[in-house]
Amino acid sequence: MNNGFFLTRRFFPLFWVQFLGAFNDNLFKNALVMLITFRLAESPEQAGLLITLAAGIFILPFFLFSAFAGQLADKYEKTALIRKIKLAEILIMLLGAMALMTQSVELLFAVLFLMGVQSAFFGPIKYAVLPEHLADQELLDGNGWFSASTFVAILLGTIAGGWVVLTDGGETGMAAAILVVAVLGYVASRFVPTSAAGDASLTVQWNLWRNTRQEMALRHDFPQAFFAVLAISWFWFLGATYLSQIPVLVADQLGGDDKVVLLFLTVFSVGIALGAWLAGCYQKPVRSLTNVRWLVWLLMAISVVILIGNLAMNQVVLADDLVGISMFLTQWPSVVVLLTMLLIATFGGLFTVPLYTLLQVKTPHHFRSRMVAVNNITNALLMVVSSVFIMALYAFEFDLTQILYSVALLNLLVAFWYLKRGRVLTQPS
Known part of the structure; x- marks a missing residue:
């Protein structure tokens, strides 16, 4: 894995901008979840409702604003936009600090929505600007660093957010932490080099609904990039399904406590990082990513690992x-289940990193931010579908093992669908 570019100005500041942003999002989100669970909710039922509502509030801006954000990122110089977004994060976190100190549910949710808006605007930029600063042969490694660090940031933010806010004076400590991290993110953004000029002729569509429909329709102009979008979004479906059910899996199926839940989350993050690193080490050059077989084999391997994990759970x-x-x-069956979690995450890192690279190199510069926005919208949609899918199966009285068997089967069907559709990758760009 070639990391010679890592400490250069063309990558290192951008790496820290996106890492600190992901860390701060999860720092605040998990602090909010813990406050709701242990202090603000009057009953377990109310806590469950509020936590579910919080997840929806954070993801809603990705549907509302991603297409608009993609247009802005393609029209204007991206580094200037990054700095404005990071400055906005400081203002949002000032409001967040106030919300934490007052423990107002309404204000906490308002800040969470604004954080989602900020993330929705930054998302199309960070992957679109990367090919402007890195050579083609460096993109796999750059995307690997982004993917690995994002999951590490999520894990660290989740741990710190839950731990700090419930200590004595934790609200004050958390308020200070989110402000410091936001300021550090802005400082890092000042060192990001200027990107290529945007497309000044692009007309920004202010009607958000029409804008989203328009950009989603344009995806058909770039079938290879959109194939990558579909594949990435499917892994987000799998990831959302597994991550949302880890507490249930650990407590009900394996008999583990909250520390074991944290162990599983840690192993999942390590697996993604390992897979991202392996992708940079062993993937073929970017120009050879048009072979769909690696994608199908990885999906099939994930299904096999899910089956092994289920069989171990039964023991x-x-x-x-x-x-x-x-x-x-x-307990050896429990260790086997833990190892299957590691393998699923590792295969996920191997799966997604080349796909992000494929999306970047198969989308022209003038549309790249909007294609990333399409990817973000599709990711969010598949995560919502995951929640609905799980709730529907629970409503039909499926247990978790049966749900995971269903996911493994569905994953195989998707693998074969991608194999059939994969001929699009052999078309000229």
Whole structure:
């Protein structure tokens, strides 16, 4: 893996801008979740409702603003936009600090929505600007660093957000933390080099609904890039399904406590980072990414691993009480399930990093931000579909093991669909 570019100005500041942004998002989000769960909700039912509402509030801006954000990023110079977005983050976090200190649910949710808006505007830029600063042969590594660090940032933000806010004076500490991280993100943005000039002739569509429909329709002009979008979004469906069910899987199927849940989240993040690193080490050159077989084989491998994990879960003998990490690791079926989580995440890193690179190199410069916006909208849609899918199966009285069997089968069907559709990758760009 060639990392010679990592410490250069064309990559290092941008890396920290996106890392600190992802960290701050999850720092605030998990602090909010913990406050709702342990202090603000009057009942477990109300806590569940508010946490579900929070997830929806954060993801809504990606549907509303991604297409508009993509147009802005293609029209104007991207580095200037990054700095404005990071400055806006400081203002949002000032409001967030106030919300944490007052513990106002309404204000906390308003800040969460604004954070979603900020992320929706930054998303199309960070992947679109990368090919302007890195050579083609460096893109796989650059995307690998982005993917790996994003999941590490999510994990660290989740841990710190949940731990700090519930300590004595935790609201003050968390308010200070989110402000400091936002300021550091803005400082890093000042070192990002200027990007290529935007398309001044592009007309920005202010009608958000019409804008979204228009940009989604243009995806057909770039079938290879949109194939990458569909594949990336499918992994987000799988990832959202697994991540949302980790607490249930650990507690109900494996008998582990909250520390074991954290262990699973850590292993998942490490797996993504490992897969992203392996993608940079062993993937073929960018020009050879038009071979769809690697994608199909990885999806099939994920289904096989899910089946192995389910079979191991059936061998777990539950104790009377939830067990900690040391006791959990003494049971071989539980260790097997943990290893399957690592493999699924590793395959996911191998799967998505080349696809982000394919999206970048198969989309012309003048449309690249908008294609990333299309990707973000599709990702968000598949994550919502994942939630609906899980709720529907639970409504039909499926248990978690049956749900995971269903996911494995559905994943195989998608793999074969991609294999059939993969001929689009052999078309001229």
